[in-house]
Amino acid sequence: MHEKLTKSFSINGKSKSTLNNYSRCLAHLALHYNKSPEHLDKEAIDDYLFHCKNQHNTPSDSFFKHTIYGLRAIYKLLGMDGHKVQLPEIKRQNDLPVVMSLEEVKRLINAPKYLKHRLMIATLYGCGLRSYELCALKLSDVDFDRNTVFVKKQKGKQDRFVPLSKHLARGLQKYIRTEKPVIYLFNSQVTDNGKPLPITVRAIQWVIKENRSKIGTSKKITAHILRHSYATHLLESGLNLLALKDLLGHARIETTLIYLHVSNSGSSKKYSPLDLIYNT
DSSP: OHHHHHHHHHHTTOOHHHHHHHHHHHHHHHHHHTSOGGGOOHHHHHHHHHHHHHTOSSOOHHHHHHHHHHHHHHHHHTTOTTOSOOOOOOOOOOOOOOOOOHHHHHHHHHOOSSHHHHHHHHHHHHHTOOHHHHHHOBGGGEETTTTEEEEOOOTTOOOEEEEOOHHHHHHHHHHHHHHOOOSBSSEEEEOTTSOEEEOOHHHHHHHHHHHHTTTTOOSOOOHHHHHHHHHHHHHHTTBOHHHHHHHHTOSSHHHHHHHHOOOOOSBOOOOOTHHHHHTO
């Protein structure tokens, strides 16, 4: 089953992180009953979903959602769309997004002890990257002559170029001279055969979590909130939605509208909001 799901995700351009989330949740379900999920009846599925919602050690909406989405994926893959087990609908959260102020972003960037960690946060925000996009970023993707960063298409998104802040460029050049990363802009370790590995999403989460308590805010800052703050700060300073759509790598303008809940106005000139913080 896992092999079929892996092939399907690869063919359809879906992300490895989504595959891992679905596979992990489906594996929990299979271990719970010692039976492959597609062979379970409605009562068994309902009992397990109740267990997920109420008995999980750390109740997690994402775990519950990934279990349902994973079941839908295997039902579709096996031609079981008309399966007698009816899965519950997942309601979208309509909570207002958390946005950091420019001063909070600046304090977070300056909080880490190590230059590498400061630049990881600055690159996430200054280029509006998703966590996995920062992980995949290679040295060759950064063009210091044109002050651009090339973000490769992943998860069905669009290839795009984003502006590289002059302030961030200076920091990255210093980091590259001193740390001498290989292949990836931010390496984690080197394997026994000498192959460099990129940082992981978990490592990014750790860096942010370790430093957000230092900046005097109650906001639960994540990489996603940095990206959302990037988008919001650009809109507030005059960038229009069509230009922002390209910077975020959205395929459809509707995604940008839903993501930001802000009106379309301003200039079409693209730039990095990191320069607003450091006024360069």
